[in-house]
Amino acid sequence: MATLSSWFDSEGDTLDQGLSLYFPAPHSYTGEHTVELQGHGGPVLLRALLERLFALGCRPAEPGEFTRRAVENGKMDLAQAEAVAACIDAATVRAGKQAQRQLQGAFGEHIEQLMQRLTSLVAHVEASLDFPEEEIPALFFEHLAEEMQQQLILPIQAMLDSAPLGERLFDGATVAIIGAPNVGKSSLLNALSGRDRAIVSNIPGTTRDVLEVDFEVHGIPVRLADTAGLRVSEDVIEQEGVRRAEQTAAQADATIFVADATNPDTWICRFDADIYLMNKVDLQHDGFPGHFITVSAASGEGLQDLKDCLASCLGDIEMADESMIVTRERHRQSLADALLCIETGMSTLHVEEQLEITAMQWRHAWSALGGILGIGDVEYILDRIFSEFCIGK
Known part of the structure; x- marks a missing residue:
């Protein structure tokens, strides 16, 4: 809701006139009740308006605080939050479009799909552990290995191959x-x-x-x-x-x-x-x-x-879907960790006595992928990401 408003100083004199926009929760950037004031934009008037707001109990936002609150309130995942900074820093149209894809959640959707596939495959191994008296045919393990190769290893490797291009799109x-x-x-x-x-x-x-x-x-x-x-x-x-x-x-x-x-x-x-x-x-x-x-x-x-x-x-490669391009070192490391855990689990897949190791490694892989989106204990990741933001946003 937008309202034409006048804003006054402590003496009752008009500081400025403009729009007051009210965003009731959860329909705001942060997911909280938010009021946005749009004045005329001159530095003197803006400074006076800010000083009045501070006198009334407001404070300046910390670096990245609005986006951090959006993550904490479930308005976006960590990958989208990083895309906000990428949109601001993009030096070319291609980089800007890539940042927008991530901000709209396309990259996060790919990660979620990988996690869902991994969950399904881990469930098969867990079921085998729950019924140790049952004889497991060799064909079962061969099918599981093939599914893991096609549904996880190859897609993750393709994303890792895109990392040199993705990082240079923003780092130059x-x-x-x-x-x-x-x-x-x-x-x-x-x-x-x-x-x-x-x-x-x-x-x-x-x-x-x-x-x-x-x-x-x-x-x-x-x-x-x-x-x-x-x-x-x-x-x-x-x-x-x-x-x-x-x-x-x-x-x-x-x-x-x-x-x-x-x-x-x-x-x-x-x-x-x-x-x-x-x-x-x-x-x-x-x-x-x-x-x-x-x-x-x-x-x-x-x-x-x-x-x-x-x-x-410089790493430019043809990709059927550019929303899968990896643009952050944090994402690349998490994907590399997930791939290592998946492949380590594959090495013990055909040994029934070591299926617990396979399940454990694949659970670690799931956690590594989840860290990209902020699933799990990621307070240290939040601190690192938002320390790089500009003031406020």
Whole structure:
């Protein structure tokens, strides 16, 4: 319910006028009775309104307090709560859409389905333990193992395989461009980023320091680093530039080695690069090694192939359902723990005397999956998650 309201200071003078919105429980973000005040938004008026509210007994919310209360009141699970922060932090449209999928509960639904399947399979083992006098046919164990493989192991492994992509959607990646002087590294940086960011010159050694620019590839935020040309030099400043180039390449998530199609002396790379790129193919079309991707930074030829290859190097994979992408290290670790427990339980499945171990391991797997959603004793998880939130939300 929205009501046009006036808000007054302690002397009865009007501070501001705006909307008061009342959300009766449980129909609010937190699931509690909530009143939201919408004023005109100026910093002076907002500060005066807040000071009046504090004088009347209100207090500022702790980091993530509203979302934490929503979790505690059953309005969302932990995975959805983490998605709130992901929505705020998303740097690309793809990352934002992924965060929205998790906020709407799609990821949590997948985890719940895995837990339900696991519960069903554990029940079969528990039933076998309850009736030890019954002879259990070998076919029963084979069927159980196959069900576990198809319904749990393969889906969990697919989710784990998506983790490098999911984490980089939000954490981003650093890509270093390396190569000899004057091979077109700066031109490539400008072409990929779509901005005239780096100085381009025919004079070798123009780039002396590391120059960085942000762009995205397949929705993955990328910090692209243009480095000094790698060569032996007597110039002290250029020597420092080469040192920084090598350091940047060593620390980057991926490296692009650039060579000049017209200069064979630049084709040999002293590093193990992730992508080998032959630039200036508009000037020379053939005669170079086949493991190079061919591009022309000047004309744009081959740039899309380069972007596709770079996205693949950064973990981009085809998934039938992107709502299953793992975006948090906490989720990845819980899934890995669950998978380990499942596989450990599988190793004792065919030994009747050790079925209790199988059941115990699979119960541990259920708890690991439940921790993703906040099922069980997760107070320490709550403290860790909401300490990363911005104030209030």
